[in-house]
Each structure stands twice: as C-alpha cells, then as structure tokens.
Amino acid sequence: MGRIFLSAAHGGFENGILDPGSIAGNTTEAQEMIVLRDLMVAELRSRNFEVLAVPDDLSQEQTINWINARSRQSDVALEIHTGSSTDPATRGSTVYYIANNDQRKAHGELLLLALLRRVPELPSRGAKPDTQTGLGSLIFVGNC
Numbered sequence: 668m669g670r671i672f673l674s675a676a677h678g679g680f681e682n683g684i685l686d687p688g689s690i691a692g693n694t695t696e697a698q699e700m701i702v703l704r705d706l707m708v709a710e711l712r713s714r715n716f717e718v719l720a721v722p723d724d725l726s727q728e729q730t731i732n733w734i735n736a737r738s739r740q741s742d743v744a745l746e747i748h749t750g751s752s753t754d755p756a757t758r759g760s761t762v763y764y765i766a767n768n769d770q771r772k773a774h775g776e777l778l779l780l781a782l783l784r785r786v787p788e789l790p791s792r793g794a795k796p797d798t799q800t801g802l803g804s805l806i807f808v809g810n811c
C-alpha cells in the first residue's frame with residue numbers, strides 16, 4: 668500500500684465563512700476531528716505507515732487540490748467527519764465510498780469492519796456509496 672492522506676474535515680473557509688462543521692456543547696466538528704486525526708496519525712506512524720496530514724485551514728476544494736497535487740496511484744485518502752443529530756437512532760458509523768466502484772466498496776467495508784472490531788460499542792450504519800448521502804454525492808469521495 669502507498670501513503671495515507673488524512674483530512675480532518677471542516678475548519679477552512681467556504682465562501683468567505685469559517686466552516687466549523689457540526690457544533691455541539693462548546694466544541695466543533697472541526698476541532699474534534701483535528702484531535703482524532705492527530706491520534707490516528709500517531710497510531711498509523713507507529714505501525715510504519717507513511718501518513719500525510721492535510722493542513723487544517725484549507726477549504727474543501729483546497730483540501731482536494733492539496734491531496735491530488737501530492738498523491739500517487741497506490742495512495743489512499745480519507746476524510747473523517749462526525750455528524751450530529753438529536754435522534755439517538757441515527758447513532759453509529761458509516762464509511763462512504765465512490766459509487767459504482769467495487770474496489771472502493773470493498774475497501775470501505777474493510778475499513779468499517781476494522782473500526783467496529785476496535786470499537787464494538789459503535790452501531791454499524793454500513794459502508795455506502797456516496798450517492799446515498801443527503802447531498803447525492805460527496806465532493807471529497809468523488810475527487811480524491
């Protein structure tokens with residue numbers, strides 16, 4: 668496997684406005700994903716994976732451009748998010764992959780299984796094509 672690009676979602680400016688992602692309590696999705704990403708980078712590097720952390724102040728488009736300017740064929744790119752909802756039934760983990768790509772689907776299923784093995788308390792919401800999101804596609808998934 669090649670290198671791993673890890674993006675902590677949100678935190679950049681979108682149309683001139685700072686994007687915090689979801690907000691809960693006194694923290695934001697952007698802040699929490701930076702903390703999680705830093706833990707993931709340290710863990711992956713301790714296992715001898717080459718990891719590139721995407722700068723935290725980039726917009727979505729800048730993030731994609733930053734990765735694509737540096738990536739090679741064997742690399743993988745992941746962006747981590749956390750959602751928020753007042754409905755506890757929506758709790759759980761989902762991995763989204765680019766639609767109509769069996770290899771990415773298999774990778775998404777493997778990634779979700781690995782996560783759920785380590786954190787069995789998390790309900791699985793499945794590995795899903797990005798066409799099943801509320802937006803109908805995910806910019807990151809379709810362009811990295």
Ligand SMILES: [Zn+2]
Nearest residue numbers: 676688748749
């Ligand atoms: Zn998000």
